[in-house]
Each structure stands twice: as C-alpha cells, then as structure tokens.
Amino acid sequence: MGNPRILVIPYPAQGHVTPLMELSHRLVDHGFSITFVNTDFNHRRVRDAFGNEVEGEGSIHLVSIPDGMEPGEDRNHLGKLTDGISKVMSSEFRKLLKKINGFEDDKISYVIADVNMGWALDIAAEFQIPGAAFWPASAFLLAFLFSTNKLVDDQVTDEYGTPINGEKMIELCPNTPAMHPKNFLWISLGDFTTQKIVFEYAKRNIKAIENMEWLICNTSFDLEPGALNFFPQILPIGPLSATNQLEPLTGSFWPEDETCLKWLDQQQQGSVIYVAFGSFTVFDPVQFQELALGLELSNRPFLWVVRPDITQGTECEQLYPKGFKERVGSRGKMVGWAPQRAVLAHPSIACFISHCGWNSTVEGLSNGVPFLCWPYFADQFVDESYICEIWKIGLSFQRDERKIINREEIKSKVEQLLNNKSFKERALKLKGLVTNSVKENGTSNRIFNNFIEWMKC
Structure with missing residues (x-):
C-alpha cells in the first residue's frame, strides 16, 4: 500500500x-x-x-x-x-x-x-x-x-x-x-x-x-x-x-515565455507595468490599439501578455498601431504567455493591469502589487470591487462614450496609482497578512493541516 x-x-x-x-x-x-x-x-x-x-x-x-x-x-x-x-x-x-x-x-x-x-x-x-x-x-x-x-x-x-x-x-x-x-x-x-x-x-x-x-x-x-x-x-x-x-508544472494551456524574466532583470526596481488579461478576455481592434497607445503614452517600461487569441478575428500582430513596436523599442516586452507567479514576484514590477480573475488577484496581492482593474466577465467585477473599494489597493478604469478605455485614461490611471504611495503601502500590508495566513499556525495553514489529517485517517 x-x-x-x-x-x-x-x-x-x-x-x-x-x-x-x-x-x-x-x-x-x-x-x-x-x-x-x-x-x-x-x-x-x-x-x-x-x-x-x-x-x-x-x-x-x-x-x-x-x-x-x-x-x-x-x-x-x-x-x-x-x-x-x-x-x-x-x-x-x-x-x-x-x-x-x-x-x-x-x-x-x-x-x-x-x-x-x-x-x-x-x-x-x-x-x-x-x-x-x-x-x-x-x-x-x-x-x-x-x-x-x-x-x-x-x-x-x-x-x-x-x-x-x-x-x-x-x-x-x-x-x-x-x-x-x-x-x-x-x-x-x-x-x-x-x-x-x-x-x-x-x-x-x-x-x-x-x-x-x-x-x-x-x-x-x-x-x-x-x-x-x-x-x-x-x-x-x-x-x-x-x-x-x-x-515546474502549473497546468498552463500555453507555453510560458521565460525570456521575460531576463528582461525584467534589466529593469529598475518598481518600474514595470505588468499587463495580462487571463485566458478568456477578447479585445476588439480599437480597444487593442488604445491599450497599446496607452502603454506607449505612459512612458514606462511594460511587460504585456498578448495571447495568440486575444483579438477578435484578426491576428494581433496585424493590429499593433503603425510604428508602435519601433517607438517603444526595448521599453516594451510582448509575450504570448508568461510565468505569472514569477513575474509578479519580481522586484521590478510596479503595478498590474489585470482582468481581475481571482487567481491573478490573489497572486498580485500575495506579492504586494497594486492593481489597475479591467474586468471582462464572470466574477471579475466582484474582484474589482474588493480591490478598489474594500482593500483599496487599486483603481478602476472609466470607459468613454464609445465604451472604450482610451489611451489618455490608461496614462492617467497609471500616474494616479504610481504617484500615490498609499496603494503600494496597503498592498504590502495585505501581502503580510495573507503570507502569515499560510505559514505555520496561520489561520489558513491550520485548516489545511486539519484537512490533511482527515484524509490520512
């Protein structure tokens, strides 16, 4: 046995x-x-x-x-x-x-x-x-x-x-x-x-x-x-x-591009905007281009996860704004899928533009990373409310009359979040609390150990 x-x-x-x-x-x-x-x-x-x-x-x-x-x-x-x-x-x-x-x-x-x-x-x-x-x-x-x-x-x-x-x-x-x-x-x-x-x-x-x-x-x-x-x-x-x-085995449906970790090593501490929208979010071409131009306007380094199927009908390679890749140069890194846990734990990450799926949410807060919230469907609106209204570790984007989150809004919210140290301070405090919960004698750890004992009886 x-x-x-x-x-x-x-x-x-x-x-x-x-x-x-x-x-x-x-x-x-x-x-x-x-x-x-x-x-x-x-x-x-x-x-x-x-x-x-x-x-x-x-x-x-x-x-x-x-x-x-x-x-x-x-x-x-x-x-x-x-x-x-x-x-x-x-x-x-x-x-x-x-x-x-x-x-x-x-x-x-x-x-x-x-x-x-x-x-x-x-x-x-x-x-x-x-x-x-x-x-x-x-x-x-x-x-x-x-x-x-x-x-x-x-x-x-x-x-x-x-x-x-x-x-x-x-x-x-x-x-x-x-x-x-x-x-x-x-x-x-x-x-x-x-x-x-x-x-x-x-x-x-x-x-x-x-x-x-x-x-x-x-x-x-x-x-x-x-x-x-x-x-x-x-x-x-x-x-x-x-x-x-x-x-090593995360169960991911896409190969994880680990070159982004070496790229992150070359960036200043707390400087990089990490942008990832999970496995379901789909953008129309206008929204995809506004996001690209907003990241360009931010004038900060960014790591952007661009899934092969993230845009409707057209390959995203054809949708990048004209000259975008040349203008951002090495300041922008685009990958098809990222080793997200390792990325969020990297000291160069400043904030997380996220769809607010629960996994991304807890992975971000487990690393003390503040959020800019871009929910798509399902439970993501609830998680956005937790992040912005209850934990106060992030901001929401507002859509314009076209129902688009435009480039100026992206630039503005990045600046608001990163110029206000209280978001990072609250995120780090929350990180401390959840880290303690899974440590020996933490509340989550005790329940998990009781669960283990039940299965070993």
Missing part, C-alpha cells in the same frame, strides 16, 4: 486548473499521490505546453476524459461547454473511477472536485469514495451562489436567474462587494440560452456540495472576513499562491 491516492477534477478552464494544480502540489508535499483529470482537449494543451515536464511529475499523474464537444468547437462558448459537460462528462467520469478502482491496485482514496464539477462528488459517493469540494474563486461569490434559491424566492431574479429589478444593487452581507445585477455570474457569460444553462448547472452543483464536510476555498480570513463569517461552512486554505513555491 503506497501513499493515499487522490483524484482531482477541475472545471475545464485555465482559472480552475491552475489553483487545483497548485493544491495538488501541496498535497504531494504531504505524501499523497494525485490523479489529475483534465478534459482530452485541455490535457493535450498542457502536454503541448510543458512537454517532458509533464512526464517528470511522478506524484501527479495526468489523465483525461472527453468534454462532450467536437474537436473544432469553441471551448470559450461557456453555454456549449457546460452543456457538453452535463451530458457527457459524468458518464465518462464514472467509467474512469470504475476502471481505476476496479482494475488497479492503487485505488482512489479521495476525490477533490471543483465546486463547478459538484456532480463528480455524487459519483464518488456511489463508489463509497469520500470527497471534498474546492472553490477556486472568492468565498463571497460562493456564498452568493448558495443564495440562488433565495434570490428567486425573494423575487430578486426569476427562475432563469434574470434580475427582476435590473438596476438595484444587491448586498449579501456587510464588508463584501455590492453587486450590480448585470454582473451576476450567469448574466455576464453571454446570451440568454447560456445564462439558463449556467444558472441551472450552478444550482445543481450547489445542491451536490451543500452537505459536504469539507468545502475548501482559495482565500483567507484576512481577505474576506465578511463572506466567511456570513457563510462559515466555507473553509479558507489560501491563498495557495502566498506560499511562494514555484512548481
């Missing part, structure tokens, strides 16, 4: 794979072996991005199952992806568990499932395998999802999640972000069909996890006391990024 084997299954999106891979590394440190389940599509992407390093991770075994979509279909269409997951992945997951626990000596002892894959815990229970649910975003957002039935009962939304009073801000509890109905998770993801699919899917998953003994979350008491006091079933074990352990 070897180390206990844990099966880990994330929702098939980068912002979910990354923190569950981080958690898997922490579990390996405590003697567990991991079977990590990606979709076939994402499994190929991780293998392509990491090559031999994937094979070298002895205690993390990568496996995959189909996601129910055709090879050429758009996985960024969350309605179709969620529909495929609902119809195909559960039966494929059942087959996988049956295969592993029926034919292999090294059986699965526990299943840790993303809350967004809560159905996997119901299937694990069929095999009498104990499970735990992991939430990769803010505790506030999970508490909000637990309130979906109440939203319907109180006539805040109809049965499909559509707000009945579309302009009234919703406040769940004190010291948490107020939400505009247009930013409800399921509303911001696309059309009405997508909204209905995601709303129903979220309700089913919440039902699957509502009685779990372990509902762990990548947050800390210092970050979200309001939400965690309001919903004490949510157990903070993070931020996982605050441990500052950099692993």
Whole structure:
C-alpha cells in the first residue's frame, strides 16, 4: 500500500486548473499521490505546453476524459461547454473511477472536485469514495451562489436567474462587494440560452456540495472576513499562491515565455507595468490599439501578455498601431504567455493591469502589487470591487462614450496609482497578512493541516 491516492477534477478552464494544480502540489508535499483529470482537449494543451515536464511529475499523474464537444468547437462558448459537460462528462467520469478502482491496485482514496464539477462528488459517493469540494474563486461569490434559491424566492431574479429589478444593487452581507445585477455570474457569460444553462448547472452543483464536510476555498480570513463569517461552512486554505513555491508544472494551456524574466532583470526596481488579461478576455481592434497607445503614452517600461487569441478575428500582430513596436523599442516586452507567479514576484514590477480573475488577484496581492482593474466577465467585477473599494489597493478604469478605455485614461490611471504611495503601502500590508495566513499556525495553514489529517485517517 503506497501513499493515499487522490483524484482531482477541475472545471475545464485555465482559472480552475491552475489553483487545483497548485493544491495538488501541496498535497504531494504531504505524501499523497494525485490523479489529475483534465478534459482530452485541455490535457493535450498542457502536454503541448510543458512537454517532458509533464512526464517528470511522478506524484501527479495526468489523465483525461472527453468534454462532450467536437474537436473544432469553441471551448470559450461557456453555454456549449457546460452543456457538453452535463451530458457527457459524468458518464465518462464514472467509467474512469470504475476502471481505476476496479482494475488497479492503487485505488482512489479521495476525490477533490471543483465546486463547478459538484456532480463528480455524487459519483464518488456511489463508489463509497469520500470527497471534498474546492472553490477556486472568492468565498463571497460562493456564498452568493448558495443564495440562488433565495434570490428567486425573494423575487430578486426569476427562475432563469434574470434580475427582476435590473438596476438595484444587491448586498449579501456587510464588508463584501455590492453587486450590480448585470454582473451576476450567469448574466455576464453571454446570451440568454447560456445564462439558463449556467444558472441551472450552478444550482445543481450547489445542491451536490451543500452537505459536504469539507468545502475548501482559495482565500483567507484576512481577505474576506465578511463572506466567511456570513457563510462559515466555507473553509479558507489560501491563498495557495502566498506560499511562494514555484512548481515546474502549473497546468498552463500555453507555453510560458521565460525570456521575460531576463528582461525584467534589466529593469529598475518598481518600474514595470505588468499587463495580462487571463485566458478568456477578447479585445476588439480599437480597444487593442488604445491599450497599446496607452502603454506607449505612459512612458514606462511594460511587460504585456498578448495571447495568440486575444483579438477578435484578426491576428494581433496585424493590429499593433503603425510604428508602435519601433517607438517603444526595448521599453516594451510582448509575450504570448508568461510565468505569472514569477513575474509578479519580481522586484521590478510596479503595478498590474489585470482582468481581475481571482487567481491573478490573489497572486498580485500575495506579492504586494497594486492593481489597475479591467474586468471582462464572470466574477471579475466582484474582484474589482474588493480591490478598489474594500482593500483599496487599486483603481478602476472609466470607459468613454464609445465604451472604450482610451489611451489618455490608461496614462492617467497609471500616474494616479504610481504617484500615490498609499496603494503600494496597503498592498504590502495585505501581502503580510495573507503570507502569515499560510505559514505555520496561520489561520489558513491550520485548516489545511486539519484537512490533511482527515484524509490520512
């Protein structure tokens, strides 16, 4: 009998794979072996991005199952992806568990499932395998999802999640972000069909996890006391990024361009604007060009992550403003994907222009980096509220009459943020709090150790 084997299954999106891979590394440190389940599509992407390093991770075994979509279909269409997951992945997951626990000596002892894959815990229970649910975003957002039935009962939304009073801000509890109905998770993801699919899917998953003994979350008491006091079933074990352990296998879907770290070594301390928008954000050509010109106008060095698919329809190489690359020269560094944890930990970083996904948010604050917030969809508006209104470690951008964040606004907000030392001071204070939470005897560390003991019993 070897180390206990844990099966880990994330929702098939980068912002979910990354923190569950981080958690898997922490579990390996405590003697567990991991079977990590990606979709076939994402499994190929991780293998392509990491090559031999994937094979070298002895205690993390990568496996995959189909996601129910055709090879050429758009996985960024969350309605179709969620529909495929609902119809195909559960039966494929059942087959996988049956295969592993029926034919292999090294059986699965526990299943840790993303809350967004809560159905996997119901299937694990069929095999009498104990499970735990992991939430990769803010505790506030999970508490909000637990309130979906109440939203319907109180006539805040109809049965499909559509707000009945579309302009009234919703406040769940004190010291948490107020939400505009247009930013409800399921509303911001696309059309009405997508909204209905995601709303129903979220309700089913919440039902699957509502009685779990372990509902762990990548947050800390210092970050979200309001939400965690309001919903004490949510157990903070993070931020996982605050441990500052950099692993070779991050689960990234794109190859990480490490040349940017050498470039950062050549920049002055606290001088570089880091610009990255996660795995989903898409820009139209006008907005892409205004961002480029805003970075040029800032007259500061910048590192800009330009994903190959970040612009609609046209390759971004053709969209850079005429003469932009020549004018910025070595002051600007553009990469397709960056080793973000290492970048944010680099002393030359001054601030982070971010889409405000939860992983980027906690990675930035774990390194004491102030933010300029550019949310795109989903939970990113909530995270923007935390950053600007509650923690006060960043500023929001304002859009002009075209709904564009223009170059002058970018230049202005960079100057406001970097000329006011209080943003950096508050960011460093928050870094100290979250770093302490994951250290020995910190609040998150104690909960994590109790979780480990539960699985070793």
